[in-house]
Amino acid sequence: MNGEKYNSERAPQAVGLYPHARKVGDLLFLSGVGPRKAGTKEIPGVTLDKYGNIIEYDIETQCHSVFQNIKFILEDAGSSWDKIVDVQVFLTNMKDDFKTYNKIYAQYFKDNQPCRTTIEIKSLPTPIAIELKVIATI
Numbered sequence: 001m002n003g004e005k006y007n008s009e010r011a012p013q014a015v016g017l018y019p020h021a022r023k024v025g026d027l028l029f030l031s032g033v034g035p036r037k038a039g040t041k042e043i044p045g046v047t048l049d050k051y052g053n054i055i056e057y058d059i060e061t062q063c064h065s066v067f068q069n070i071k072f073i074l075e076d077a078g079s080s081w082d083k084i085v086d087v088q089v090f091l092t093n094m095k096d097d098f099k100t101y102n103k104i105y106a107q108y109f110k111d112n113q114p115c116r117t118t119i120e121i122k123s124l125p126t127p128i129a130i131e132l133k134v135i136a137t138i
């Protein structure tokens with residue numbers, strides 16, 4: 001058995017065939033989480049042209065939205081923010097966004113300081129600038 005699956009109605013629907021999280025033993029593995037809002041295709045902090053291309057974005061707004069989505073998934077799967085042990089961060093513009101992201105991250109993780117890896121990638125599956133992959137305990 002490869003673990004119990006969890007989906008949160010408070011987090012955005014997955015863009016593929018995968019759950020929001022999967023529990024294996026005492027660990028909870030979250031799929032990549034972006035800033036979209038549940039029940040809509042709205043992406044906080046993103047302005048798109050008529051073709052769906054990013055015109056401008058606000059990394060700070062996206063960061064807060066991603067963290068809120070992660071919180072929802074953790075809570076709905078029986079875990080919590082303070083139980084996060086590892087974070088993988090995917091940014092599409094390290095040069096321009098890392099400083100802002102790092103400042104906001106420090107506010108959210110002041111007390112709980114999980115391991116973290118930050119990676120720059122060319123793009124994400126939807127027109128977003130940030131996605132997180134998280135592992136927590138239950």
